[in-house]
Amino acid sequence: MQVVVRDNNVDQALRALKKKMQREGIFREMKLRRHFxxxxxxxxxxxxxxxxxxxxxxxxxxxxxxx
CATH class of the missing domain: 1.20.5 (Single alpha-helices involved in coiled-coils or other helix-helix interfaces)
Known part of the structure; x- marks a missing residue:
């Protein structure tokens, strides 16, 4: 997964990354994998x-x- 940082705006890139991860269900999967x-x-x-x-x-x- 890639996010482009434009004009050294890291905050905007982090928001975009978080949104992409949310859409892909990565956070949900991480939560499920914390415990067996x-x-x-x-x-x-x-x-x-x-x-x-x-x-x-x-x-x-x-x-x-x-x-």
């Missing part, structure tokens, strides 16, 4: 995330159709 997650916990978490994504998709679809 049992396979059963991982499976349950991933299932819950999938359900959340599906509900969100349905909500957006209903919104678009005007319900």
């Amino acid at each position: 997650e049992k396979p059963s916990e991982k499976k349950a978490r991933e299932k819950a995330e999938a359900q959340r994504r599906h509900r969100k998709l349905l909500r957006k679809r209903l919104e678009r159709e005007g319900y």
Whole structure:
């Protein structure tokens, strides 16, 4: 991952880097990897995330159709 520093503006480059990392999900993955997650916990978490994504998709679809 690269961020260009323009006019020695390091603060702006750091903000851009943080935004890119956030978008890629790096912070979230770092948080998950701090502690060992049992396979059963991982499976349950991933299932819950999938359900959340599906509900969100349905909500957006209903919104678009005007319900």
